[in-house]
Amino acid sequence: MQIPAPFEYVRASSVDNALALLDRHGPESRVVAGGHSLLPMMKLRLARPDWLIDINDLFELDYLLVDTVPNNGRVLRIGAMTRHTTLLESDDIKRLFPIVIDAERVIADPIVRNRGTIGGSLCQADPAEDLSTVCHVLEGVAVVRGPAGERMLSMAEFHRGPYETAVAQNELLIEVRVPIRDDSGSAYEKVERRIGDWAVAAAGASVTLAADGTISHVAVGLTAVGLDRNVTEVEAVLVGQAPTEQLFVEAGRLTSLACDPLADQRGPVDYKRHLADELTRRVLRAACRRAAASISDITI
Amino acid sequence: MQISMTINGTFVTHEVEPRVLLVHFIRDDLRLTGTHWGCDTTNCGTCVVLMDGQPVKSCTVLAAMVDGHTITTVEGLANGATLDPVQQGFMEEHGLQCGFCTPGMMLTARALLDHNPHPEPLQIREAISGQICRCTGYATIVRSIQWAAEHPAGAAPETTTSESTEQEVHA
Ligand SMILES: Cc1cc2nc3c(=O)[nH]c(=O)nc-3n(C[C@H](O)[C@H](O)[C@H](O)COP(=O)(O)OP(=O)(O)OC[C@H]3O[C@@H](n4cnc5c(N)ncnc54)[C@H](O)[C@@H]3O)c2cc1C
Numbered sequence: 516m517q518i519p520a521p522f523e524y525v526r527a528s529s530v531d532n533a534l535a536l537l538d539r540h541g542p543e544s545r546v547v548a549g550g551h552s553l554l555p556m557m558k559l560r561l562a563r564p565d566w567l568i569d570i571n572d573l574f575e576l577d578y579l580l581v582d583t584v585p586n587n588g589r590v591l592r593i594g595a596m597t598r599h600t601t602l603l604e605s606d607d608i609k610r611l612f613p614i615v616i617d618a619e620r621v622i623a624d625p626i627v628r629n630r631g632t633i634g635g636s637l638c639q640a641d642p643a644e645d646l647s648t649v650c651h652v653l654e655g656v657a658v659v660r661g662p663a664g665e666r667m668l669s670m671a672e673f674h675r676g677p678y679e680t681a682v683a684q685n686e687l688l689i690e691v692r693v694p695i696r697d698d699s700g701s702a703y704e705k706v707e708r709r710i711g712d713w714a715v716a717a718a719g720a721s722v723t724l725a726a727d728g729t730i731s732h733v734a735v736g737l738t739a740v741g742l743d744r745n746v747t748e749v750e751a752v753l754v755g756q757a758p759t760e761q762l763f764v765e766a767g768r769l770t771s772l773a774c775d776p777l778a779d780q781r782g783p784v785d786y787k788r789h790l791a792d793e794l795t796r797r798v799l800r801a802a803c804r805r806a807a808a809s810i811s812d813i814t815i
Numbered sequence: 816m817q818i819s820m821t822i823n824g825t826f827v828t829h830e831v832e833p834r835v836l837l838v839h840f841i842r843d844d845l846r847l848t849g850t851h852w853g854c855d856t857t858n859c860g861t862c863v864v865l866m867d868g869q870p871v872k873s874c875t876v877l878a879a880m881v882d883g884h885t886i887t888t889v890e891g892l893a894n895g896a897t898l899d900p901v902q903q904g905f906m907e908e909h910g911l912q913c914g915f916c917t918p919g920m921m922l923t924a925r926a927l928l929d930h931n932p933h934p935e936p937l938q939i940r941e942a943i944s945g946q947i948c949r950c951t952g953y954a955t956i957v958r959s960i961q962w963a964a965e966h967p968a969g970a971a972p973e974t975t976t977s978e979s980t981e982q983e984v985h986a
């Protein structure tokens with residue numbers, strides 16, 4: 516029977532209250548959102564906080580809204596306490612960022628998705644966390660708040676490495692801002708051993724097409740294959756080119772070289788490199804098709 | 816710490832240690848042993864209960880997190896002596912063999928039908944995809960849930976009396 520080590524529990528009533536509690540209880544205090552990563556770790560005693568600050572009453576962080584913000588232009592603002600299920604069922608997401616729907620459909624199972632949050636996913640920073648890749652690919656900005664106020668971090672600044680983020684012990688992730696680009700499409704594809712499992716490998720892509728049909732902007736990211744950043748090597752090759760099968764093949768090849776997977780119970784290194792290659796081609800194809808469709812939607 | 820919640824329509828207040836998981840609170844403190852406990856790792860779904868109407872895996876929720884909320888366990892599905900259509904469906908379509916996964920399966924089914932009264936078979940399969948059944952092969956579970964969708968008010972009384980069931984069995 517797995518039971519966490521003893522701790523004190525307190526429920527935060529607002530963001531300010533949560534920050535004050537983190538400050539008061541110091542380094543051995545930790546917030547719990549959905550608890551679907553933290554509680555399993557506490558049950559295995561991989562995490563042993565003295566204080567658990569429950570932020571599930573922070574409904575002020577459960578929102579999805581299209582907004583225009585200074586310096587970022589048009590963005591989708593996603594509150595940190597937004598549950599996976601809410602993301603999966605959102606019409607705005609479906610229309611603007613199909614990559615999120617692709618990913619959410621294969622994150623855990625519908626019941627886990629009722630509890631898990633985007634904030635918890637990003638702060639957990641598991642190398643197999645699907646939403647981390649999605650937010651990297653969409654070039655999201657993390658809004659982090661602490662005693663000294665709010666700071667904006669690119670995903671590269673936010674995500675320091677496996678299980679490590681730039682969020683300090685006395686800070687909270689408040690929101691993720693995702694820039695909305697016209698004439699764009701995005702996609703995610705994952706290979707897992709069985710339904711609901713973490714990725715053996717996964718890839719995501721976002722593509723913007725210019726008026727002449729060439730790729731004007733692209734980002735490609737990988738999950739669970741030892742790369743915490745977007746595959747910039749591929750971006751240089753794709754931008755300015757017409758989307759062709761030949762180009763996707765080259766992008767896949769470069770991606771499989773850029774990644775650095777480890778052999779584990781989910782598969783050997785060469786299999787994971789093969790998946791990085793194949794999945795990159797597939798998501799680029801799908802993202803380009805969706806970008807083209809979004810353009811024809813507008814002109815009709 | 817002291818927690819209160821409404822469970823199967825009854826308001827309860829209890830003293831718990833903050834580290835007590837909801838599944839153990841329900842089984843050990845409230846003695847409602849219809850909620851099963853299996854993998855302990857958020858995978859099998861036999862511990863599913865409804866929290867404010869939504870299925871959650873109670874081995875991965877603290878009892879303390881449920882303070883002030885509403886819980887439904889399998890004991891709360893029937894309305895007095897009248898079984899929920901989902902329970903009737905599991906009888907009609909043989910949705911269980913050993914019964915270990917059944918409480919969780921039925922609660923997920925109830926939440927699905929409350930949200931979407933006419934699910935496609937694929938939507939049913941997706942809804943229960945976080946739950947493992949080692950006996951049935953799932954086909955009869957899907958049919959049981961479909962049965963409940965087709966009979967939202969339950970079976971007509973004459974087809975569910977124990978008499979007619981007995982006759983069928985002995986026939
Ligand atoms: C069986 C199972 C299968 C899963 N499969 C997948 C999968 O395939 N792909 C995938 O991507 N994920 C998967 N997950 C993880 C799931 O998505 C989790 O819900 C998610 O990783 C964490 O979200 P949470 O809200 O539960 O976070 P919690 O567990 O509450 O928190 C995780 C960490 O983040 C911190 N934290 C949470 N919110 C904030 C905040 N706002 N500010 C600062 N720190 C914060 C916590 O202190 C903790 O350290 C799976 C989980 C389970 C149990």
Ligand code: FES
Pocket residue numbers: 851852853854855856857858859860861862863872873874875
């Ligand atoms: S015991 Fe909770 S999911 Fe298996």
Ligand code: FES
Pocket residue numbers: 910911912913914915916917947948949950951
């Ligand atoms: S009936 Fe035995 S596990 Fe489902």
